[in-house]
Amino acid sequence: MSPDNAKTESMSLFSPKLSARLDLLVEKYPVRRSALIPMLLYAQDEIGYLSDGVIEEVARRIGITALDVRNVATYYSMLRFKPAGKYNVQVCTNISCMVRGGYEVFERFQEELGIGHKGVTADGLFSLEEVECIGACCWAPAIQVNYEFHDELTPETVSGVLNDYRGRAKAEGISSNA
Amino acid sequence: MPRLVSHPDEVKLVSRRFGMGAAEIDRYIELGGYASAKKCLEQGPDWIINEMKASNLRGRGGAGFPTGMKWSFVPKQSAKPKYVLVNGDESEPGTCKDHLIFLHDPHAVIEGTIIAGLAIGAKVGFIYLRGEYRYLLEIMEKAVADAYAKGYLGKNIFGSEIEFEIVTQTGAGAYEVGEESALMESLEGKRGVPRIKPPFPAVVGLYGGPTVINNAETIATVPHVIEMGGAAFSTIGSPRNGGTRLFSVSGHVERPGVYELPMGYNLKKIVYDVAGGIRGGRKLKAVVPGGSSTPVLLPEEIEELGMDFDQVGKAGSMLGSAGVVVLDDQTCIVEFALRTISFYQHESCGWCIPCREGTDWLKKSLTRFHAGFGEAKDIDNIQYLAENMMGRTFCPLGDAAAMPTLAFVKKFRKEFEDHLNGRPCPFAKHVEMAVI
Numbered sequence: 001m002s003p004d005n006a007k008t009e010s011m012s013l014f015s016p017k018l019s020a021r022l023d024l025l026v027e028k029y030p031v032r033r034s035a036l037i038p039m040l041l042y043a044q045d046e047i048g049y050l051s052d053g054v055i056e057e058v059a060r061r062i063g064i065t066a067l068d069v070r071n072v073a074t075y076y077s078m079l080r081f082k083p084a085g086k087y088n089v090q091v092c093t094n095i096s097c098m099v100r101g102g103y104e105v106f107e108r109f110q111e112e113l114g115i116g117h118k119g120v121t122a123d124g125l126f127s128l129e130e131v132e133c134i135g136a137c138c139w140a141p142a143i144q145v146n147y148e149f150h151d152e153l154t155p156e157t158v159s160g161v162l163n164d165y166r167g168r169a170k171a172e173g174i175s176s177n178a
Numbered sequence: 179m180p181r182l183v184s185h186p187d188e189v190k191l192v193s194r195r196f197g198m199g200a201a202e203i204d205r206y207i208e209l210g211g212y213a214s215a216k217k218c219l220e221q222g223p224d225w226i227i228n229e230m231k232a233s234n235l236r237g238r239g240g241a242g243f244p245t246g247m248k249w250s251f252v253p254k255q256s257a258k259p260k261y262v263l264v265n266g267d268e269s270e271p272g273t274c275k276d277h278l279i280f281l282h283d284p285h286a287v288i289e290g291t292i293i294a295g296l297a298i299g300a301k302v303g304f305i306y307l308r309g310e311y312r313y314l315l316e317i318m319e320k321a322v323a324d325a326y327a328k329g330y331l332g333k334n335i336f337g338s339e340i341e342f343e344i345v346t347q348t349g350a351g352a353y354e355v356g357e358e359s360a361l362m363e364s365l366e367g368k369r370g371v372p373r374i375k376p377p378f379p380a381v382v383g384l385y386g387g388p389t390v391i392n393n394a395e396t397i398a399t400v401p402h403v404i405e406m407g408g409a410a411f412s413t414i415g416s417p418r419n420g421g422t423r424l425f426s427v428s429g430h431v432e433r434p435g436v437y438e439l440p441m442g443y444n445l446k447k448i449v450y451d452v453a454g455g456i457r458g459g460r461k462l463k464a465v466v467p468g469g470s471s472t473p474v475l476l477p478e479e480i481e482e483l484g485m486d487f488d489q490v491g492k493a494g495s496m497l498g499s500a501g502v503v504v505l506d507d508q509t510c511i512v513e514f515a516l517r518t519i520s521f522y523q524h525e526s527c528g529w530c531i532p533c534r535e536g537t538d539w540l541k542k543s544l545t546r547f548h549a550g551f552g553e554a555k556d557i558d559n560i561q562y563l564a565e566n567m568m569g570r571t572f573c574p575l576g577d578a579a580a581m582p583t584l585a586f587v588k589k590f591r592k593e594f595e596d597h598l599n600g601r602p603c604p605f606a607k608h609v610e611m612a613v614i
Binding site for chain 1: 180181259268269270272273276311312345348353365368370428429430435470505509517518521524525527
């Protein structure tokens with residue numbers, strides 16, 4: 001390893017907690033590379049998206065090129081290369097959700113947030129996505145906000161869901177200032 | 179928390195511990211958990227495989243391959259390590275059964291994985307969950323940690339000389355990864371594209387080693403097969419279709435939900451009795467019997483239809499993942515076909531040209547058609563395109579996209595004709611200008 005590499009290695013983009021988690025992750029598998037996809041996802045959870053820096057650091061941790069990481073990452077629809085909102089609203093419109101009003105729910109989210117598919121609100125609080133089946137077909141129409149599921153929505157319950165997250169953001173803001 | 183449902187006709191095996199706190203290991207043990215794994219340790223691999231064969235348990239992922247036979251294909255001696263792989267990449271639209279298994283009964287998945295490992299002589303099992311199921315992955319991870327703490331996993335499982343480790347893994351959003359060889363690619367840190375077969379996973383699978391890959395529901399069923407005995411299990415279902423199935427019933431029914439019914443249970447009863455009939459007193463138009471890739475059935479086709487692999491196959495469709503999607507008479511079939519093909523177009527991995535190009539052109543044709551700009555010849559073109567995708571791809575995704583499309587066109591040709599030039603969608607929903 002060149003001195004340059006050693007220097008960049010010490011400058012991790014990730015928090016000590018995430019770094020420790022990723023160090024354990026690569027040891028879990030018979031092959032180091034098996035940690036790649038979870039590593040990208042956990043890094044994205046913390047940083048918000050797969051920036052060039054994140055991709056380079058993941059490549060270094062796995063021991064492959066950044067190009068190789070990019071080649072894999074572009075395959076998976078949950079991985080993104082631009083920032084999303086703090087709360088990424090993913091509305092399923094696949095068949096089971098569609099026939100119970102998934103598009104009407106998606107339209108209401110668009111109206112309430114003033115953004116479309118893959119849009120981000122000006123304050124950075126929300127982003128919106130139309131997504132494929134999320135495995136909640138019997139509780140349709142369903143959405144995910146980040147990793148949380150919300151089932152059996154109607155256009156009328158959309159604003160309540162958003163207000164809940166607005167409240168959480170506010171509470172977090174207050175506690176972090178205190 | 180997803181709503182749980184119940185019906186008197188249910189035979190609760192796999193769902194027996196749902197809603198009973200069995201995600202906690204002590205509660206799982208109290209409810210009879212891990213007894214089957216201990217029994218298998220005493221009885222040995224040949225006994226396990228014989229019980230599995232006698233059970234007539236068939237793969238719950240969709241293909242319906244007999245589980246015992248699959249396990250018996252793994253060579254006894256292998257230079258490379260053998261692996262058990264649990265496919266929890268549940269992504270077939272209309273299917274949400276594994277969601278409940280991971281949520282309510284994670285230890286059943288662990289116990290089934292241990293038993294599969296004992297049967298084939300593997301020392302490591304992987305449980306792969308789709309990336310969207312993060313909260314379920316956390317439940318699985320806690321369950322695995324608890325099983326290690328009890329000594330049920332690790333160097334000497336249940337105090338024996340046998341070693342078995344379980345590793346959990348997350349995907350990051352890709353339907354194609356539900357295909358067994360694509361899942362192995364993904365677990366090896368690559369793009370989830372399918373491998374050419376043969377060799378089959380039982381001989382050359384994960385990391386090149388012999389691998390048994392089973393759906394999460396199949397694996398969660400295994401402890402119940404062992405507990406009641408293979409022969410007894412097989413008597414629950416219909417001939418050559420042992421046991422129960424978790425049916426994810428969704429769409430226009432009064433009581434959607436995941437119901438566990440014996441294999442061979444009548445589809446009409448599922449729609450009208452178990453799930454409470456069509457919502458709002460409307461009429462039934464069609465049923466997708468086994469997830470979005472399975473050909474649609476008309477009301478008259480479900481009358482006498484028993485829901486097992488053989489009977490649904492004979493009726494020209496597939497039991498698939500048992501995701502029953504019910505459609506009422508206000509559903510636009512062209513729109514439904516378009517949404518279905520849009521999904522497969524989005525999820526095609528692009529590896530095989532007939533699938534990559536076929537799904538794309540089908541989506542374009544159906545988009546234009548639904549928007550009212552179709553021509554009569556498009557109906558035949560859609561059919562021609564779909565027919566030429568069939569059987570021409572490495573993995574079943576090409577067929578999964580073509581099969582339902584063919585059925586929609588054949589069974590609802592009049593409705594397609596009603597969408598022709600100058601006659602917009604009779605249901606007038608979500609019509610957007612075609613962008614081609």
